[in-house]
Amino acid sequence: MADSTPYRPVDRVGGRQLAAMLPDPAGTRPAYRHLAQAISALILDGRIALHVKLPAERELATALNTSRPTITAVYNLLRESGYAHSRQGSGTWTALPEGRTPKGLARALTLPNTAIDLARAAPGLPESTLTDALARIAPQLAEHAHTPGYHPYGLPELRTAIAERFTQRGLATVPEQILVTSGAQQALTLVLGLVCRPGDRVMVENPSYPNALEAIRRARLRPVAVPVTDSGWDIEIIESTLRQMVPRLAYLIPDFHNPTGLLMPDQERARVLRAAQRSGAWLVIDETLGELALDVPAPPPFASRAAPGGAGQVITIGSMSKTHWGGLRIGWLRAPSQLVTELAGQRIANDLGGSVVDQLLAVALLPRAAELLPHRLEQMRERRAALAAALSERIPTWTWRLPPGGLSLWVDLGEPIASALAEAAPDYGVRIEGGAYFSTDPGIFEQRLRIPYTLPPDTLREAVHRMATALADGLPPSSAAGRPRWVA
Secondary structure, three states, rough: OOOOOHHOOEEEOHHHHHHHHHHOOOOOOOHHHHHHHHHHHHHHOOOOOOOOOOOOOOHHHHHHOOOOOHHHHHHHHHHHOOOEEEEEEOEEEEEEOOOOOOHHHHHOOOOOOEEEOOOOOOOOOOOHHHHHHHHHHHHHHHOOOOOOOOOOOOHHHHHHHHHHHHHHHHOOOOOOHHEEOOOOHHHHHHHHHOOHHHHHHHHEOOOOOHHHHHHHHHHOEEEEEEEEEEEEEEEEEHHHHHHHHOOOEEEEOOOOOOOOOOOOOHHHHHHHHHHHHHHEEEEEEEOOOOOOOOOOOOOHHHHHHOOOOOOOEEEEEEEEEEHHHHOOOOOEEEEHHHHHHHHHHHHHHOOOOOOOHHHHHHHHHHHHHHHHHHHHHHHHHHHHHHHHHHHHOOOOOOOOOOOOOEEEEEOOOOOOOOHHHHHHHHHOOOOEEEEEHHHHOOOOOOOOOEOOOOHHHHHHHHHHHHHHHHHOOOOOOOOOHOOOOOOO
């Protein structure tokens, strides 16, 4: 994955650079407060260093296409709240309120061995499955040991296996359309780096996968959010956003959406494809969770719904992290073959290619999906039921809709306490992340928690017990912005 070079400490941040890191203020009221909150969040997250000179008011107003009085109000609010200070004749500089710690300087997260990790929605791989696969690949690995071992496109046999899986699911695919990556996250990062330029607009769902949102921010792109509610996607908003905002790219999770677990209906997929084709936007479809269908049939590939000629704008990314094991670090993207070639060239500057061992393991495991996946799905159904029952018993005021697939519940707490609970939970032996972390905007989804059901039932019941105890003891005011964050 790309490093954080764009965010190393500098003496000054330019207007266009800062604008690319901020959400679009259009339609927000009051806009100045919305922008001030976003800039303070960038400072707390370490994406803007301390003691850095902010752009002049006129410069930032021009970059954001807003009025200078709005930016004046933004800077006034930042100064009042302690996130900036001004020097006569020198400009405005970033600062930190007393008692706050930026994430980049925060202590590493240390939890007791008894802590239950609910921040990562990723199941483990049975030991017997892994050891059996390792034994199977030993002869092939010995053969590869006599080669240089660099495969920027991925092992040919793995590209073939992935292409065959797409074809079996209803989307004819050849190996030349496949690039093997180090997880779906690298696939997305490579696409953003090749297709987009700093300042480009990218349409994203709100809420969405936090690591994808962070990749978009680190590429200095401007996220344009479209809502995903308990009822699903508002396709009219998606259509109008693609038509009016003309984003360079749209990143969507239509299959058991992370974090809501929703599944986009077939007719809505067709409308999204038509709207993207009219606007010329690339569609990046994350199908990492697509095979984790618990109550409905697994959907066919999104691109298979495209009209003739329309699938060329669709880049599909996926991985084995959710269906098998995140430790494999095997992901992929499917795209037009010419784009795959260009992405492979970009990938060489990144890591030269993935681990041969991991890729051989993937070759051994993928053909066994029909054997391994049904057990995994039944296990997830059992764990989902255990989590739902424990929540109903211990914290009956919380509500949720049981998702038809995926790995987590998107729980409504009934009040904006998610960050406070996430901050207090480690003291009770639980690690979890509040709903705001899945948002494109600061302060949104404070009443939500994503709670994975990837752990054994007894562990999930204990986690709910510990969270209920934290609630009963009372939650302190949240200062969670200083906590290190990492979800999966």
